[in-house]
Amino acid sequence: MSATDSDLVHLRRCVDLAREALADGDEPFGSVLVSGDGVVLFEDRNRVKGGDATRHPEFEISRWAAANLSPAERARATVYTSGEHCPMCAASHGWVGLGRIVYALSGAQLAGWLAEWNVPAAPVAVLPIGEVVPGAVVEGPVAELEAELREVHRARFR
Numbered sequence: 655m656s657a658t659d660s661d662l663v664h665l666r667r668c669v670d671l672a673r674e675a676l677a678d679g680d681e682p683f684g685s686v687l688v689s690g691d692g693v694v695l696f697e698d699r700n701r702v703k704g705g706d707a708t709r710h711p712e713f714e715i716s717r718w719a720a721a722n723l724s725p726a727e728r729a730r731a732t733v734y735t736s737g738e739h740c741p742m743c744a745a746s747h748g749w750v751g752l753g754r755i756v757y758a759l760s761g762a763q764l765a766g767w768l769a770e771w772n773v774p775a776a777p778v779a780v781l782p783i784g785e786v787v788p789g790a791v792v793e794g795p796v797a798e799l800e801a802e803l804r805e806v807h808r809a810r811f812r
């Protein structure tokens with residue numbers, strides 16, 4: 655896809671959050687929730703180093719949205735994320751009725767890199783968001799951020 659300027663602003667924040675996670679010993683993923691009016695509502699980054707492998711930012715966004723937004727507000731909101739949702743996070747997105755997703759890096763791209771770097775496969779299947787949430791409006795990957803994200807993920811395994 656070719657991202658708009660405002661999409662790129664939010665995706666670059668996701669990359670910054672991913673770098674923050676990496677620097678803190680977590681996995682390099684970050685996500686931002688933006689309202690239908692363009693206001694950043696919530697952001698988070700991966701927090702799995704404590705041993706809970708479900709602490710993905712997209713899952714936190716779904717929970718935050720369920721607690722704080724009406725169904726109509728959720729549907730108008732956009733989730734930006736440095737890496738495409740895993741099936742767990744995609745399901746949470748679908749269950750709480752959030753709107754558009756824009757990801758920088760696809761799950762398939764990342765899986766390809768991990769295989770190239772001989773990293774053991776994840777215990778959960780890599781599925782496109784649309785296979786988990788058939789009605790989801792999904793955009794990505796964003797070529798402008800691919801090289802940078804490859805380096806961020808590569809750094810995790812050096």
Ligand SMILES: [Zn+2]
Binds near residue numbers: 710712739740742744
């Ligand atoms: Zn996830």
